[in-house]
Amino acid sequence: MSNLARRRLTATLALGAAAVATAIGLAFLAAILWTLFSRGLGGLHWQVFTQTTPAPGSSGGLINAIYGSVVMTLLGVLIGAPIGILAATYLSEYGRTGRISMVIRFINDVLLSAPSIVIGLFVYTLVVVPMGHFSAIAGAISLGIIVIPVAVRTSEDMLRLVPQSMRHGSAALGAQPWRSITSIVYPAARSGLLTGVLLALARVSGETAPLLFTALNNQFWNAKLTQPMANLPVVIFQFATSPYKNWQSLAWAGALLITLFVLFLSVIARLVSRMFGVRESRVE
Amino acid sequence: MPAELILPYKSQLKREARAEAAFKTLTMVSAALVLVVLAGVLVALTYGAWPALSTFRLGFLTREIWNPVTNQFGALAALYGTVITSVIAMLIAVPLAFGIAVFLTETCPLGLRGPIGTCIELLAAVPSIVFGIWGLFVLAPILQHTVQPWIIDSFGDLPWIGKLFRGPPYGIGLMTAGFVLAIMVLPFVTSIMREVFLSTPRSLKEAAYGIGATQWEVVWDVVLPNSRAGVIGGVMLGLGRALGETMAVTFVVGNAHRISGSLLAPGTTISASIANEFTEAFGALYTSSLIALGLLLFVLTFVIIAAARLLLLRLEQRGARL
Numbered sequence A: 001m002s003n004l005a006r007r008r009l010t011a012t013l014a015l016g017a018a019a020v021a022t023a024i025g026l027a028f029l030a031a032i033l034w035t036l037f038s039r040g041l042g043g044l045h046w047q048v049f050t051q052t053t054p055a056p057g058s059s060g061g062l063i064n065a066i067y068g069s070v071v072m073t074l075l076g077v078l079i080g081a082p083i084g085i086l087a088a089t090y091l092s093e094y095g096r097t098g099r100i101s102m103v104i105r106f107i108n109d110v111l112l113s114a115p116s117i118v119i120g121l122f123v124y125t126l127v128v129v130p131m132g133h134f135s136a137i138a139g140a141i142s143l144g145i146i147v148i149p150v151a152v153r154t155s156e157d158m159l160r161l162v163p164q165s166m167r168h169g170s171a172a173l174g175a176q177p178w179r180s181i182t183s184i185v186y187p188a189a190r191s192g193l194l195t196g197v198l199l200a201l202a203r204v205s206g207e208t209a210p211l212l213f214t215a216l217n218n219q220f221w222n223a224k225l226t227q228p229m230a231n232l233p234v235v236i237f238q239f240a241t242s243p244y245k246n247w248q249s250l251a252w253a254g255a256l257l258i259t260l261f262v263l264f265l266s267v268i269a270r271l272v273s274r275m276f277g278v279r280e281s282r283v284e
Numbered sequence B: 001m002p003a004e005l006i007l008p009y010k011s012q013l014k015r016e017a018r019a020e021a022a023f024k025t026l027t028m029v030s031a032a033l034v035l036v037v038l039a040g041v042l043v044a045l046t047y048g049a050w051p052a053l054s055t056f057r058l059g060f061l062t063r064e065i066w067n068p069v070t071n072q073f074g075a076l077a078a079l080y081g082t083v084i085t086s087v088i089a090m091l092i093a094v095p096l097a098f099g100i101a102v103f104l105t106e107t108c109p110l111g112l113r114g115p116i117g118t119c120i121e122l123l124a125a126v127p128s129i130v131f132g133i134w135g136l137f138v139l140a141p142i143l144q145h146t147v148q149p150w151i152i153d154s155f156g157d158l159p160w161i162g163k164l165f166r167g168p169p170y171g172i173g174l175m176t177a178g179f180v181l182a183i184m185v186l187p188f189v190t191s192i193m194r195e196v197f198l199s200t201p202r203s204l205k206e207a208a209y210g211i212g213a214t215q216w217e218v219v220w221d222v223v224l225p226n227s228r229a230g231v232i233g234g235v236m237l238g239l240g241r242a243l244g245e246t247m248a249v250t251f252v253v254g255n256a257h258r259i260s261g262s263l264l265a266p267g268t269t270i271s272a273s274i275a276n277e278f279t280e281a282f283g284a285l286y287t288s289s290l291i292a293l294g295l296l297l298f299v300l301t302f303v304i305i306a307a308a309r310l311l312l313l314r315l316e317q318r319g320a321r322l
Helices: A003-043 A063-094 A099-112 A116-131 A136-160 A164-172 A177-188 A190-205 A232-240 A245-275 B003-056 B076-107 B110-125 B128-155 B161-165 B174-198 B202-210 B215-226 B228-244 B247-252 B270-280 B284-316
Strands: none
Touching: A003 A245, A003 B076, A003 B110, A003 B128, A003 B174, A003 B215, A063 A099, A063 A136, A063 A177, A063 A190, A063 A232, A063 A245, A063 B003, A099 A136, A099 B003, A099 B284, A116 A136, A116 B003, A116 B228, A116 B270, A116 B284, A136 A190, A136 B003, A164 A177, A177 A190, A177 B003, A190 A245, A232 A245, A232 B128, A232 B247, A245 B110, A245 B128, B003 B284, B076 B110, B076 B174, B076 B215, B076 B228, B076 B270, B076 B284, B110 B174, B128 B161, B128 B174, B128 B247, B174 B228, B174 B247, B202 B215, B215 B228, B228 B284, B247 B270, B270 B284
16 A cells, blocks of 8 residues: 555544544433433423422422522522622723732632532531531522632623723723723623523532532422422432332433423523624633 | 812712722622632631541541441542542543544534534533433443443453453443543533634644645644643543542442452442432541541642643633633
8 A cells, every 4th residue: 555545544544533433422412312301201290390209109299309409599690690790890800910810710710620519518517517407598509609610700701802992982981990891891791791690500500419418408398598408409319319210200300301401501501692792601 | 160060070979989999899809709719618628627637647548448337537449439430531531522623623514513512512511410310320231231241351351451350240330430421521621622623723734734744644743732732731621520520420430438459340439428428427527537538639629620720821821712
């Protein structure tokens, strides 16, 4: 075989392998979604949305867990997103080039990838131990802490996309920076900031580890924030590893619900950012 | 301007200035909170881990024993499992991610790049607990009945590395955990590789094509060396993820506090131990030992992620925002 033919063969084989790798990656996604639908749809009847989690063997639903997940996730975003956006405002508007901003950006990026179970331990020692018991508010705080780095990162990216000329124009009319920021920069970056909040929401909706020892679980209906509260991820964890058929089937139904919700949010976030023409900001 | 014209505005200006100071302080406090969270985690975990650390001292890191009955705790088995599962995950995920990134930046038809890239990234959005139950109910049986018996037959008798692949096929264990972790970190590593590949200067690639390089030679000899730092950064970021991942591993690792030598055997990881045992831990020393494990995990991932971020930061300063 000539030298050129060998090089061409290598290229074909290597690039073919790259295509196969992509097929494998897509196959994983397809396999997971297939399993979720084939096992989750069966358990997804109307009782799931009307009844609370059952005892082994009896029938029931997930309504207390769904309620708990919604409440704690929303509270978490309500805690984390404003702090994140304000911190991003400092990084982008006040201290853009400062040394301290460099440090904060760096630490924030590290926290973005930090293990969430450690945040759970942190909130356990900070909130659960002093309170003396597990509570929904502790769960919400741990989710809020996880939201902060996501919100900081995406919001800063989005605020930086606002052209400097808009800030200068506002300043030339005599506006103080805070007025320029709240009435010019924020509205200009609105869809970007919304994307960031949606991504943060998607990120914490499926979080399980930090809830294990903050919100714990609750077999019954509970709307009190100071008490342990059921939530989908922890219920899935407990039910999936149990030997009871009805619990396992509810776990699959819950897993399907939560995945659909998170995928839906991710897609919406992408659409929002694409619709308004913002460059996608990556959160890893 | 006459004084009476300025005066009405004076109070308004003062109000604006006060609002400015308040708003600026608010943003500064929020930004400082990021640092407070980091410091808080370190202080709180060290405080919680102190009883265990002062009892076992350095032995905590070097002992395999984990016995709640006799109150003897060592982190070695969990640390071993954490490192081994993450290494398996990276060995599988990195070549796959490289292949996907090459496909998406070079050979894939333009119209398909967006959709396929989005699908791979959606894999990152699937909650980790879903990977866990999928791993336990779908992947583990496949591994137990097909893949692992084949591995045991093919590699179990080899000298040196053979003992890594011996023992009964449990289905759950370090290898299964590594597999699931590989799928989980795949999208993260892929998206960073893709981004750095795309940042290769066009002129470099065109110059290589100009002297007759094949498409693969351009990838291997021009794009890859040019994006070396970014690729290493992406791999380390994936490693940081794998080390700290909890729920997916907890389902499939087997939760056995021992080092058995075989990759097929059940083991445990730091995060899985905490997730499994924390709410059921009895006694202060047990709880404290688990918090000490958490501190160890945080420090370990912090160092790796920080190193990865530093590498990527150098690239960012060259223009790419990763």
